[in-house]
Amino acid sequence: MQPTTDQTGRITAASFLVTGGAGFIGSHIAERLLAAGARKVRVLDNMTTGHFRNIAPFVNHPRFEYVQGDIRDITACNTACKGIDFVLHHAASGSVPDSINDPITTNNINATGFLNMLVAAHAAQVKRFIYASSASIFTDNQTTPLAGLPGNPESPYAVSKYVNELYADVFSRLHGMETIGLRYSNVFGQRHNPLSEYAAVIPKFVMQLIKHESPVIDVDDEYSHDFIYIDNVVQANMLAVLTTNAKAVNQVYNITFEERTSLNQLAKYLREFLSSFDQSIAGVKIMNAFTQKHNVHPYAYIQKSKKLLGYNPSYSLRDGLLKSAGWYWAYLPRFVEEAVTKKQQRQQVAAVSA
Ligand SMILES: NC(=O)c1ccc[n+]([C@@H]2O[C@H](COP(=O)([O-])OP(=O)(O)OC[C@H]3O[C@@H](n4cnc5c(N)ncnc54)[C@H](O)[C@@H]3O)[C@@H](O)[C@H]2O)c1
The missing domain is CATH 3.40.50.720 (NAD(P)-binding Rossmann-like Domain)
Structure with a gap:
């Protein structure tokens, strides 16, 4: 704009x-x-x-x-x-x-x-x-x-x-x-708070793909975000x-x-974009293990x-992922580590003052 x-x-x-x-x-x-x-x-x-x-x-x-x-x-x-x-x-x-x-x-x-x-x-x-x-x-x-x-x-x-x-x-x-x-x-992009529940599936799939682990899709394609x-x-x-x-x-x-994007489509986009940083990510399988029917959100x-x-x-989601994939690749692992440490510290302080 x-x-x-x-x-x-x-x-x-x-x-x-x-x-x-x-x-x-x-x-x-x-x-x-x-x-x-x-x-x-x-x-x-x-x-x-x-x-x-x-x-x-x-x-x-x-x-x-x-x-x-x-x-x-x-x-x-x-x-x-x-x-x-x-x-x-x-x-x-x-x-x-x-x-x-x-x-x-x-x-x-x-x-x-x-x-x-x-x-x-x-x-x-x-x-x-x-x-x-x-x-x-x-x-x-x-x-x-x-x-x-x-x-x-x-x-x-x-x-x-x-x-x-x-x-x-x-x-x-x-x-x-x-x-x-x-x-x-559900907002996503550079500086995404990895512990936020919003668009949480994006950092989750990114971390799995970086580690060459398969994202598991446990909902059908009707469940879209x-x-x-x-x-x-x-x-x-x-x-x-x-x-x-x-x-x-x-x-x-x-x-x-x-x-609306299904989790399958999201995982495929992420696999495609992240594989430009590590070619072997292209070979990571996306697993479908449909076990639950979720309410389709409005x-x-x-x-x-x-x-x-x-x-x-x-x-669009695809455009945004293309723009932010480099950031997720370079910074997300460190962001996750720091956010987890910070959350643990907050919980310790809360436990002491309880
Ligand atoms: N991220 C999303 O997808 C999303 C979706 C809907 C609405 N929102 C809303 O957008 C806003 C920003 O979300 P975000 O994703 O950037 O979250 P975020 O956690 O990254 O940012 C929230 C900020 O508020 C600060 N904060 C928290 N409690 C505070 C307090 N008591 N006093 C002063 N500062 C405080 C935090 O330190 C943090 O910097 C929030 O109101 C959130 O509810 C976010």
């Missing part, structure tokens, strides 16, 4: 706060805003799942600021929002199993932390509050995504994301705040910042590519995102 001169002016004049900006999606947004000439890009993160290596490419940029802080702390949120025009709120606990094991922590971060950010952004009179929601608010009810309505959330994580949408809506109606929610499906490449997600965030269409504001959008439709926001995703 090439911004027009007018749009470039809007970005160069503005200051941005990206919460969770040391994570996968947030770091890409921060990087793109800096490249587009943003007057200031501030990241607020507590490094739970984020990492300095994600912000390393731009940490010394003169218009970049890193603030270590926790969105559960309203003072940290107030400080981070000072002098900010646009908030792009991405800090969250993104794990569905963690939310089932410890719903209180997920609620504190994803619901209370979200509310803290909304209150702080309102007090700082920011121009617009853009936030990450999730396609997980849809269940297997086929009609709700089409209507844009949430189904019955299946986890405390999904509830927290739905609560975000409700709070944003009520703040826009009560206080005239401009908010835009972006419901991502809705993957989205990170550049499409960044485009949606840029459009949410830039839109001057009054009808596009105070809305929630599905952000995906509108493409399709998230993007007509509204296209019409109101001008969203026009340009990378």
Whole structure:
């Protein structure tokens, strides 16, 4: 997406706060805003799942600021929002199993932390509050995504994301705040958090193929996934910042590519692309061991995102995998090792303080 001169002016004049900006999606947004000439890009993160290596490419940029802080702390949120025009709120606990094991922590971060950010952004009179929601608010009810309505959330994580949408809506109606929610499906690409459940099958298959182990497909081809490449997600965030269409504001959008891919097809793409780094990967067999019938998850439709926001995703799954295969090959094994160590450290701290 090439911004027009007018749009470039809007970005160069503005200051941005990206919460969770040391994570996968947030770091890409921060990087793109800096490249587009943003007057200031501030990241607020507590490094739970984020990492300095994600912000390393731009940490010394003169218009970049890193603030270590926790969105559960309203003072940290107030400080981070000072002098900010646009908030792009991405800090969250993104794990569905963690939310089932410890719903209180997920609620504190994803619901209370979200509310803290909304209150702080309102007090700082920011121009617009853009936030990450999730396609997980849809269940297997086929009609709700089409209507844009949430189904019955299946986890405390999904509830927290739905609560975000409700709070944003009520703040826009009560206080005239401009908010835009972006419901991502399964995001993948460079800096993918390997322990995220989103698109988790991609790092899993990559690691197996790198070790010459066969990916095992235990579901039939009807069970397909809705993957989205990170550049499409960044485009949606840029459009949410830039839109001057009054009808596009105070809305929630599905952000995906509108493409369903079977796990078989995904494994074949990965085998093809990774074999350009190690030819013997081409000979690794993909095993089919169909043992279970899963619910087919609903399709998230993007007509509204296209019409109101001008969203026009340009990378299919295949395009995105082609662009990111080199990164997965070169960096994923180290990312996995570090993420596992970090998770163990978090569990040890939690066990000691319990
Ligand atoms: N990755 C996906 O496929 C996907 C899909 C749907 C929605 N989302 C949402 O997008 C957002 C970003 O996800 P991601 O994949 O980049 O995850 P990520 O784990 O890579 O990034 C989240 C960031 O938030 C930070 N963070 C967590 N708790 C915090 C706290 N209390 N205070 C401050 N910072 C905190 C983490 O350290 C991390 O840097 C999240 O809100 C997630 O729920 C992601």
